[in-house]
Amino acid sequence: MTPPARRSVYVRGVGAFTPLAPTWSATVAQLADGACAIREITAFDATGFPCRHAAAIDRELPDEDRRMPYARAAAREAWMQARLAVASARLGVFVGAESGRGRWATVLGLARAARGAPGAPGASGAFDHARFAREARPWADRIDASVLSPSAVAVALAHEVGAHGPVETVSLACASGSAAIVEAARAIRLGEIDAALCGGVGADVDPLMLAGFGLLGILSPRGVSCPFDAHRDGFVVGEGAAMLVLSAERGDAVVELAGIGRSLDAHRLTAPDPEGSGAARAMSAALADAGLAAVDYVQAHGTSTPLNDRIEVAAIRRVLGAAADRARVSSSKGALGHWVAGAGALGALYAYHAIAAGEILPTANLRTPDPLCDVPHVIGRAVRADVHAALASSFAFGGANSCLVLRRCG
Amino acid sequence: MPRAAEVWVIRVVIAHHAARGPYLADAAPPDEPLANPRARKMMSRAAYLAALALADVMRALGLSADERARAGYFLGVGGSAGSLEDVGALLDASIIDGAFSLPAFGDRGLPACNPLLAFQLMNNFTMCHGAILEGLGGPNGALFSRGAGTVAAIAEAAHAVATGECELAIAGGADVATHPVTLAELARDGFLARGLVPADGAGLIALRAGAAAGAAGDVVLEGAAHASGRGRPLDDALDDALDDALADALARAGRGSIAEPDVVVLAPWGPPAADALRSYAAARFPGARTSDTGTRGDALAASPALAVIDAARVLQATPGGRALVLALGVDGDPGAVLLAQEAA
Numbered sequence: 031m032t033p034p035a036r037r038s039v040y041v042r043g044v045g046a047f048t049p050l051a052p053t054w055s056a057t058v059a060q061l062a063d064g065a066c067a068i069r070e071i072t073a074f075d076a077t078g079f080p081c082r083h084a085a086a087i088d089r090e091l092p093d094e095d096r097r098m099p100y101a102r103a104a105a106r107e108a109w110m111q112a113r114l115a116v117a118s119a120r121l122g123v124f125v126g127a128e129s130g131r132g133r134w135a136t137v138l139g140l141a142r143a144a145r146g147a148p149g150a151p152g153a154s155g156a157f158d159h160a161r162f163a164r165e166a167r168p169w170a171d172r173i174d175a176s177v178l179s180p181s182a183v184a185v186a187l188a189h190e191v192g193a194h195g196p197v198e199t200v201s202l203a204c205a206s207g208s209a210a211i212v213e214a215a216r217a218i219r220l221g222e223i224d225a226a227l228c229g230g231v232g233a234d235v236d237p238l239m240l241a242g243f244g245l246l247g248i249l250s251p252r253g254v255s256c257p258f259d260a261h262r263d264g265f266v267v268g269e270g271a272a273m274l275v276l277s278a279e280r281g282d283a284v285v286e287l288a289g290i291g292r293s294l295d296a297h298r299l300t301a302p303d304p305e306g307s308g309a310a311r312a313m314s315a316a317l318a319d320a321g322l323a324a325v326d327y328v329q330a331h332g333t334s335t336p337l338n339d340r341i342e343v344a345a346i347r348r349v350l351g352a353a354a355d356r357a358r359v360s361s362s363k364g365a366l367g368h369w370v371a372g373a374g375a376l377g378a379l380y381a382y383h384a385i386a387a388g389e390i391l392p393t394a395n396l397r398t399p400d401p402l403c404d405v406p407h408v409i410g411r412a413v414r415a416d417v418h419a420a421l422a423s424s425f426a427f428g429g430a431n432s433c434l435v436l437r438r439c440g
Numbered sequence: 441m442p443r444a445a446e447v448w449v450i451r452v453v454i455a456h457h458a459a460r461g462p463y464l465a466d467a468a469p470p471d472e473p474l475a476n477p478r479a480r481k482m483m484s485r486a487a488y489l490a491a492l493a494l495a496d497v498m499r500a501l502g503l504s505a506d507e508r509a510r511a512g513y514f515l516g517v518g519g520s521a522g523s524l525e526d527v528g529a530l531l532d533a534s535i536i537d538g539a540f541s542l543p544a545f546g547d548r549g550l551p552a553c554n555p556l557l558a559f560q561l562m563n564n565f566t567m568c569h570g571a572i573l574e575g576l577g578g579p580n581g582a583l584f585s586r587g588a589g590t591v592a593a594i595a596e597a598a599h600a601v602a603t604g605e606c607e608l609a610i611a612g613g614a615d616v617a618t619h620p621v622t623l624a625e626l627a628r629d630g631f632l633a634r635g636l637v638p639a640d641g642a643g644l645i646a647l648r649a650g651a652a653a654g655a656a657g658d659v660v661l662e663g664a665a666h667a668s669g670r671g672r673p674l675d676d677a678l679d680d681a682l683d684d685a686l687a688d689a690l691a692r693a694g695r696g697s698i699a700e701p702d703v704v705v706l707a708p709w710g711p712p713a714a715d716a717l718r719s720y721a722a723a724r725f726p727g728a729r730t731s732d733t734g735t736r737g738d739a740l741a742a743s744p745a746l747a748v749i750d751a752a753r754v755l756q757a758t759p760g761g762r763a764l765v766l767a768l769g770v771d772g773d774p775g776a777v778l779l780a781q782e783a784a
Contacts, residue, residue: 197669199584292579
């Protein structure tokens with residue numbers, strides 16, 4: 031049987047909830063001026079943590095898992111802009127998300143129930159099922175998986191927009207948001223659905239995740255996110271949500287999602303592939319999928335870690351060749367920090383804005399470009415440019431890579 | 441659910457499969473060597489079980505390094521969750537005067553902890569550990585699954601092969617229901633009281649297209665769909681949602697209706713889902729033999745993959761046979777997988 035022709039995928043709406051503003055449209059103006067949302071953490075006492083700064087959202091929010099208000103606000107903005115009419119069964123929701131957080135006392139109580147308090151009679155330090163069965167119940171009552179699960183966000187958004195098609199959650203660390211957009215585009219291309227709400231959310235300005243990243247030694251001790259700068263020393267955690275509405279019907283869309291590419295580094299857990307071959311394969315696959323050899327703009331993963339930025343630039347040069355000298359490069363993480371599961375979707379919005387508005391947003395805090403990261407950076411303020419196509423890259427811990435190519439509609 | 445004629449048809453061969461578990465809470469955990477034994481301390485138990493199953497599949501397939509670098513890997517994953525020994529050490533060092541102290545957490549907790557804790561906490565590492573050990577480099581996805589979502593990972597892998605994104609893809613699920621936090625969730629939501637038997641497990645299938653597809657005796661995955669958007673509470677009537685999942689799977693198989701399968705394998709999230717699935721299968725396919733992977737223990741996100749493997753094993757001994765896997769997750773979200781053995 032001959033497969034049907036692949037359908038085009040159009041970007042009908044975008045939205046975001048960021049540390050700078052509650053909408054993407056309000057955020058963009060500040061980003062264009064070179065604003066940076068990174069501040070000292072005030073939500074909890076970060077004394078003693080390896081990094082005491084973050085791009086946090088500190089507005090008054092309802093008392094619920096923080097992922098929910100971020101994602102709902104971003105989705106609402108994108109959905110309103112899209113003005114779609116689609117049957118509920120032909121509408122899907124795809125979200126990149128990690129788990130929400132239980133309260134500290136609950137986690138501590140469960141740990142104690144599982145292994146005993148230190149020094150307590152019979153506490154061996156090993157998990158004891160019998161003790162757990164006796165002592166965990168009061169703590170168990172406080173764990174609501176339907177709220178804290180990664181999938182809770184996608185399920186809630188599906189209810190909001192009335193989606194009865196696929197509702198999927200991608201948990202691919204820093205590539206989650208981009209990979210969720212890939213899943214949505216794939217489903218539209220193959221005829222499974224006609225439209226999708228997709229994107230990612232990160233809410234990791236949180237002691238446990240700061241501890242986890244801190245243990246890996248990848249946070250900036252200075253609390254400065256300056257991708258590609260000679261003085262970069264690690265990333266700074268950020269939080270927020272970015273959403274897109276994709277559709278097989280063009281409507282008044284000016285940008286299409288033309289290419290998707292995915293790969294695994296298959297290298298080592300504790301370090302990226304020094305050759306950047308996994309990243310390069312994902313970029314090349316996305317370009318090939320779009321039928322392009324070059325782009326005018328690269329929204330880099332650009333985490334501000336010494337090794338990753340250098341490897342990424344080398345991979346960009348390898349993939350684009352001489353065209354790398356003409357492609358402007360910037361990273362969202364200088365201004366907004368690293369949103370982890372939401373980062374890839376935020377990158378897609380930067381790429382969308384470059385094409386739709388003809389304006390490339392800068393890499394905030396980049397002042398002295400590292401000679402080993404030699405590409406045409408966008409420094410200080412946004413620049414006007416005629417961008418026909420853009421590449422947005424995401425590279426996750428563990429070596430999962432996801433790249434998108436967006437293009438002006440023909 | 442209406443399905444347009446333009447849906448891509450998937451039809452891929454199950455080249456091999458491997459299962460670990462389900463292991464019940466009182467069963468001795470498997471202690472088997474990995475290609476890199478040092479990797480074990482960085483792994484959650486789900487990642488370890490997935491890595492063992494992946495090693496089995498890779499050994500059987502005998503792929504070259506280049507073939508592995510192009511192979512895809514799509515996994516339905518549950519909450520990965522760190523070992524409570526590690527989390528506990530972090531927290532215990534953060535207590536001052538009997539109370540948890542965030543400054544102490546930063547000052548003393550971090551040095552007391554396994555520095556690789558983050559690799560246990562992130563759900564994607566359930567997939568990435570094995571991919572690194574076995575050199576898989578192709579398209580990939582870690583889809584969070586509260587049961588039936590693993591069918592979406594299998595469908596995604598089948599699509600990646602059918603559309604030529606990769607020549608071979610590994611798909612399945614891995615989960616650990618005996619993790620204390622998961623046990624707490626299952627207790628809170630009443631599943632343990634209703635008879636859910638927590639278990640750990642991983643199941644993987646290797647999907648291949650190309651010249652090998654369609655040879656006599658092959659077990660073929662004809663269609664798979666996860667009708668997640670139609671999910672409702674498990675105690676509701678769910679037949680219409682299961683009908684949707686089956687219709688979607690049939691559409692992806694290029695068919696409008698289903699003949700009575702030889703076997704229906706159920707992958708429920710505990711007894712309430714099992715009751716719903718049994719009732720549905722008995723009404724729709726009264727002549728089919730029915731089995732339930734949950735009777736060996738509920739391995740949550742691994743269950744649909746283990747059910748597909750059960751079905752494939754039956755079909756390997758059933759010339760021309762057909763099988764249907766029905767899954768129902770904790771959110772009342774249904775999934776369906778159609779399999780057949782190619783007739784001689």
